[in-house]
Amino acid sequence: MIRMLLRVLGDDYAWPVRRTMTLMTAAAVAEGLSYALLVPVLRALLGGDPAGAGPWLTAFGAAVALYAVLRYASDLSGFRIGTTMLRGLYHRLGEHLARLPLGWYGADRVGEVSVLAGRGLLSAMSVIAHLLAPFVSACVTPLTIVAVMLAFDWRLGLAALAAAPVVAAVQVWTARSTAAVDAERHERDRQAAGRVVEYLQAQPVLRAGGRTAERFTLLDDALRELQRTSRRGVLATLPGAVGLTLVVQAVFTAVLVLGARLALGGSIGAAEVLAVLVLAARCADPLLSLSDIGGGLRAARSELVRLDAVLRTAPLPEPRRPQRPAGFGLEFDSVTFRHGDRTVIDGLSLSVPQGQRLAVVGPSGAGKSTLLQLLARFHDVDAGAVRIGGVDVRAISTETLMAQIAVVFQDVYLFDGTIEENVRLGRPGAGAAEVRAAAAAARLDEVVERLPGGWAANVGEGGALLSGGERQRVAIARALLKDAPVVLLDEVTSALDPVNEAAVHEGIERLVAGRTVVMVAHRMRTVRRADRVVFLDRGRIVEEGGHDELLRRGGRYAAFWDISTAVRMPAGRPDGPGADR
Ligand SMILES: Nc1ncnc2c1ncn2[C@@H]1O[C@H](COP(=O)(O)OP(=O)(O)OP(=O)(O)O)[C@@H](O)[C@H]1O
Numbered sequence: 155m156i157r158m159l160l161r162v163l164g165d166d167y168a169w170p171v172r173r174t175m176t177l178m179t180a181a182a183v184a185e186g187l188s189y190a191l192l193v194p195v196l197r198a199l200l201g202g203d204p205a206g207a208g209p210w211l212t213a214f215g216a217a218v219a220l221y222a223v224l225r226y227a228s229d230l231s232g233f234r235i236g237t238t239m240l241r242g243l244y245h246r247l248g249e250h251l252a253r254l255p256l257g258w259y260g261a262d263r264v265g266e267v268s269v270l271a272g273r274g275l276l277s278a279m280s281v282i283a284h285l286l287a288p289f290v291s292a293c294v295t296p297l298t299i300v301a302v303m304l305a306f307d308w309r310l311g312l313a314a315l316a317a318a319p320v321v322a323a324v325q326v327w328t329a330r331s332t333a334a335v336d337a338e339r340h341e342r343d344r345q346a347a348g349r350v351v352e353y354l355q356a357q358p359v360l361r362a363g364g365r366t367a368e369r370f371t372l373l374d375d376a377l378r379e380l381q382r383t384s385r386r387g388v389l390a391t392l393p394g395a396v397g398l399t400l401v402v403q404a405v406f407t408a409v410l411v412l413g414a415r416l417a418l419g420g421s422i423g424a425a426e427v428l429a430v431l432v433l434a435a436r437c438a439d440p441l442l443s444l445s446d447i448g449g450g451l452r453a454a455r456s457e458l459v460r461l462d463a464v465l466r467t468a469p470l471p472e473p474r475r476p477q478r479p480a481g482f483g484l485e486f487d488s489v490t491f492r493h494g495d496r497t498v499i500d501g502l503s504l505s506v507p508q509g510q511r512l513a514v515v516g517p518s519g520a521g522k523s524t525l526l527q528l529l530a531r532f533h534d535v536d537a538g539a540v541r542i543g544g545v546d547v548r549a550i551s552t553e554t555l556m557a558q559i560a561v562v563f564q565d566v567y568l569f570d571g572t573i574e575e576n577v578r579l580g581r582p583g584a585g586a587a588e589v590r591a592a593a594a595a596a597r598l599d600e601v602v603e604r605l606p607g608g609w610a611a612n613v614g615e616g617g618a619l620l621s622g623g624e625r626q627r628v629a630i631a632r633a634l635l636k637d638a639p640v641v642l643l644d645e646v647t648s649a650l651d652p653v654n655e656a657a658v659h660e661g662i663e664r665l666v667a668g669r670t671v672v673m674v675a676h677r678m679r680t681v682r683r684a685d686r687v688v689f690l691d692r693g694r695i696v697e698e699g700g701h702d703e704l705l706r707r708g709g710r711y712a713a714f715w716d717i718s719t720a721v722r723m724p725a726g727r728p729d730g731p732g733a734d735r
Pocket residue numbers: 257260493494498516517518519520521522523524525
């Protein structure tokens with residue numbers, strides 16, 4: 155656990171954590187010693203030698219004072235590390251997440267990372283700040299007392315020591331018997347949280363379809379399962395807690411009986427028996443608290459395992475000697491890329507000379523978006539190479555690579571700020587006039603005029619106050635402001651209203667002018683402006699050439715547009731988006 159904690163925390167915290175643990179152990183030993191010194195104090199006082207108790211009382215006072223100082227220092231150190239560690243861990247996790255391949259960020263990651271960033275980090279902190287000190291104290295203090303009892307009378311010491319392996323065995327057994335329920339509870343927790351989010355987000359669909367009650371039943375079932383698993387979790391820890399209490403009580407009774415027998419036999423005096431019983435009672439309390447602390451540590455451990463797994467996910471390697479691309483032509487050289495067992499791009503080769511536009515067309519799932527992602531190095535290829543300006547993208551530093559590429563993907567995320575702030579993300583150092591010019595070129599000024607508050611208006615979380623087409627315009631403005639030589643464009647699939655359609659097209663035309671462009675195209679109007687078209691299916695190029703040439707060929711590409719046009723253009727409406735053929 156400590157090893158995992160140190161790995162999660164990173165090297166910066168290794169020394170402070172070790173120092174805190176040393177302080178905690180020293181405090182626990184001092185606590186045990188202070189209890190142990192009660193034996194000679196009581197023996198002197200009850201044995202009719204009050205004067206002889208003086209030095210022992212002084213030693214007892216010194217041990218208590220030492221314990222107080224060490225405990226204060228270890229608590230303070232634990233608390234300080236806990237709080238600075240929380241900040242440090244946020245940074246570490248943040249920096250690590252920023253270096254992970256963008257392809258790592260699937261849909262289910264958002265929930266996982268947000269739970270980790272909240273509950274996971276707090277759990278890691280609680281180990282140091284709250285759980286470790288009582289745990290060390292519960293283990294070390296009784297052992298110190300037992301060591302003193304051994305020195306005092308080996309028979310009593312051995313009787314008390316007999317508890318150690320049994321207590322350890324009960325702890326291990328409890329941990330094992332609750333592990334499966336703990337894992338199940340985490341899974342149920344995740345499912346229930348997912349159902350809650352789904353139920354809330356899907357309200358419009360559910361109400362429109364009259365399915366609210368049906369989905370609520372699913373949510374209710376998930377919550378009930380969570381409740382059942384939680385109850386099973388509590389029941390699973392119960393035998394351990396009861397077992398621990400029984401063991402501690404049994405050993406206490408054994409020490410009491412043995413002490414009484416030894417006193418009756420005249421081996422030790424009544425004062426010593428009393429002192430030993432005081433010590434045994436002092437052992438019992440921390441031992442009994444072990445079941446609570448153990449539960450807390452187990453819960454923290456499962457969060458740490460998940461945090462550790464994320465932190466151990468390897469970022470894409472950065473080149474040792476980064477190269478700069480010699481131009482902006484693009485090349486896929488026998489590229490194969492897999493998602494798990496599935497080959498998404500299959501030995502694909504193609505090139506886009508600098509300044510040219512390539513349109514990628516194909517059925518859903520053909521691998522079109524993946525091609526764009528490989529160019530921006532969201533993932534590394536499994537075989538072959540992706541090159542920009544003749545240089546493998548793996549040999550270009552992330553910073554340089556990202557500076558060469560502007561992306562306009564379908565999912566545009568807007569931050570809760572003004573349009574100006576959102577556009578500025580394209581080039582944070584840009585002046586206000588440049589930002590406004592990019593916004594105007596993407597026809598965002600029309601959107602701003604509509605917003606109450608104009609340029610100062612917030613667009614809402616995720617850009618909720620803007621329509622899909624308007625958000626796309628913000629992405630285009632960002633890309634225009636970035637002014638990168640390579641543009642990767644994933645055209646929106648959904649139909650836009652005529653005003654947005656025209657505005658987005660105008661913006662895209664401005665954006666792609668004079669640059670090397672790869673665009674996943676869903677509208678024929680976009681494809682016609684490309685220099686070359688590739689038709690992709692199952693990660694392979696099935697056809698390639700000019701738009702008109704491919705249509706004349708009457709192959710897969712022509713058939714694809716025939717179907718798309720028929721679907722998009724309802725009867726009697728010859729002006730559908732695909733109708734400009
Ligand atoms: N993170 C992922 N894990 C596993 N498989 C994935 C992942 N992302 C994409 N895929 C799979 O890879 C294949 C290619 O996906 P891609 O998004 O490139 O297709 P596409 O041609 O762009 O499709 P669409 O036009 O529907 O967006 C699909 O079958 C998809 O299911």
